[in-house]
Amino acid sequence: MNKREFLLSGLKVGAVISLPGGLVACASTAGTQEPVVDTAAGKLRGLRTAQGFAFKGVPYGESTGGANRFRPPVAKQGWAGVRDATAHGASAPQPAVPLVPEFAWYWPTAATSEDSLSLAVFTPALDGKKRPVLLWLHGGGFATGAGTAPGFDGSHLAQSQDVVVVSINHRLNVFGSLLIDAPGFAPESANVGVLDQVLALRWVRENIARFGGDAGNVTIFGQSGGAAKVTALLGAPAAKGLFHKAIVQSGSGLWRLASREKVAQASHGLLQELGLDRANAARIQQLPAEQIVAAYGKLLAKTGGVSEFRPTLDGVVFQQEPYDPAGTPLAAQVPVLVGYAQQEATFFLAGNPANFTLSEAQLQARVQKFLRLSGPATRELLQSYAAQYPGTTASQRLIAVASDYNYKLPTLAFADRQADLGGAPVHAYAFDWTSPSRNGVLGAAHTSEVPFIFGTLDAARHLVQDSPDQLQVRDRIGAIWGQFARSGNPNSERAGVQHWNRYERGQRTTARIGKSWAVVDNPEAHARQALAQVPLYEYSFPVSFVRD
Numbered sequence: 001m002n003k004r005e006f007l008l009s010g011l012k013v014g015a016v017i018s019l020p021g022g023l024v025a026c027a028s029t030a031g032t033q034e035p036v037v038d039t040a041a042g043k044l045r046g047l048r049t050a051q052g053f054a055f056k057g058v059p060y061g062e063s064t065g066g067a068n069r070f071r072p073p074v075a076k077q078g079w080a081g082v083r084d085a086t087a088h089g090a091s092a093p094q095p096a097v098p099l100v101p102e103f104a105w106y107w108p109t110a111a112t113s114e115d116s117l118s119l120a121v122f123t124p125a126l127d128g129k130k131r132p133v134l135l136w137l138h139g140g141g142f143a144t145g146a147g148t149a150p151g152f153d154g155s156h157l158a159q160s161q162d163v164v165v166v167s168i169n170h171r172l173n174v175f176g177s178l179l180i181d182a183p184g185f186a187p188e189s190a191n192v193g194v195l196d197q198v199l200a201l202r203w204v205r206e207n208i209a210r211f212g213g214d215a216g217n218v219t220i221f222g223q224s225g226g227a228a229k230v231t232a233l234l235g236a237p238a239a240k241g242l243f244h245k246a247i248v249q250s251g252s253g254l255w256r257l258a259s260r261e262k263v264a265q266a267s268h269g270l271l272q273e274l275g276l277d278r279a280n281a282a283r284i285q286q287l288p289a290e291q292i293v294a295a296y297g298k299l300l301a302k303t304g305g306v307s308e309f310r311p312t313l314d315g316v317v318f319q320q321e322p323y324d325p326a327g328t329p330l331a332a333q334v335p336v337l338v339g340y341a342q343q344e345a346t347f348f349l350a351g352n353p354a355n356f357t358l359s360e361a362q363l364q365a366r367v368q369k370f371l372r373l374s375g376p377a378t379r380e381l382l383q384s385y386a387a388q389y390p391g392t393t394a395s396q397r398l399i400a401v402a403s404d405y406n407y408k409l410p411t412l413a414f415a416d417r418q419a420d421l422g423g424a425p426v427h428a429y430a431f432d433w434t435s436p437s438r439n440g441v442l443g444a445a446h447t448s449e450v451p452f453i454f455g456t457l458d459a460a461r462h463l464v465q466d467s468p469d470q471l472q473v474r475d476r477i478g479a480i481w482g483q484f485a486r487s488g489n490p491n492s493e494r495a496g497v498q499h500w501n502r503y504e505r506g507q508r509t510t511a512r513i514g515k516s517w518a519v520v521d522n523p524e525a526h527a528r529q530a531l532a533q534v535p536l537y538e539y540s541f542p543v544s545f546v547r548d
Helices: 003-009 101-106 155-161 189-211 225-234 260-273 278-286 289-302 360-371 375-388 394-419 450-454 470-487 525-530
Strands: 016-018 023-027 033-038 043-045 047-049 052-059 082-084 118-123 131-137 164-168 213-223 245-249 336-341 426-431 509-512 518-521
Touching (some): 033 052, 118 189, 131 470, 155 470, 164 189, 245 470, 260 289, 336 470, 375 525, 450 470
Parallel strands (some): 245 336
Antiparallel strands (some): 016 023
């Protein structure tokens, strides 16, 4: 019996003793020890799991309601006693999302509240070891989502890769980015959602060693809107030094911030929906959050789903664009892993089966509307895609065009501009695993790499189904993400991943990491040429390819 076991063996039920490294052990009624960690703000009681330990609903900031609404976050004040950390915290206020079975795992189940600045920590052991830290930024286009969704449980990733996984909630939509030029509104109000993320990173720097993590080796990673959060943080002066590597998964309009003018215009539109104007704008502070969310939903309906409430070039939090027209020097020494899924667009088409049996006329109408092209230009583009993908259906060609334009090219524009900095390496990937769902029509949909990274295959069973290679894909991708977090280089002998050279604008070396392991050069050459005359997709453009 070692010293630790000897000390614990004599504990009475509920007794608490301090152990090295800020860990506290508490005896439970079952005779086992519950994990209790002493953080800077107070003690937290978490969960022992089959794969390590989990601490959920950990507050890193005070409530953002009341006087704190639309203002920079305030760090959580300390508490007495032991705080329960066995259940996830609230999701940020947001409109409801229609659920498609294959992607239900992506969306949160917790109730919403303005007291939502919380995070979850998953660690394989509480032993004082310095493990790489992976901090997850969820997707949802800055409008919806939460780090607590079923598919984002970090237990398997933490245990299998010997890392610490942190997943955070923060303010979204109008609560995270409102710009009103009137008394009572903070100058940072257009970016308080970004400042929430910075505060969470500061919490990690101060506390993660007590969970077996290394505050000097933090990787931020995110998918979709989460990828855009990563690229924004790469260019945020307030975040510099709080993380050391970055993973960008399937970004879209991630290469450009919202303009101050467009966010101010959208904020004025929100006031109008609430029956307010600049003169009485301060009354929005007293309105129920539910009323504000409802008004935001009406605004979305009027704009075709376009939301300008996102990280903003406000002259306060952001003094310049991080990636327009070039990469930010702030990020030059940050290693980056960046990539996309092969059939991104099927995520958006999946809600209506008719989207997978389109006619040629419907294909032309949708592409012309989405890309804002003339009839002849649209026909020329589609002829190019038909030649590139012979024997494909109209729906498959729509998926190819929309995936290229909406996700691949903007993501790779970021990769180009990051690589052009000539500093730390950039590595690029393409996820090409095909879901068996619906006889394979979804392909490698937007989000589909996420459950393989986290190892949450059961949560995503409608998508993964009985794919015979699911464990192989999970283990390879988990090893890539884990190795990158350790070293900034995704090459991993353990996963059979080797000779993956850095991405540079000349060759644009890309690794295929789904169906099998392969390295190719410039796999999106056709898309670059075919769409060269079309402006890069921005978040201010509606996703109009989903309907005629």
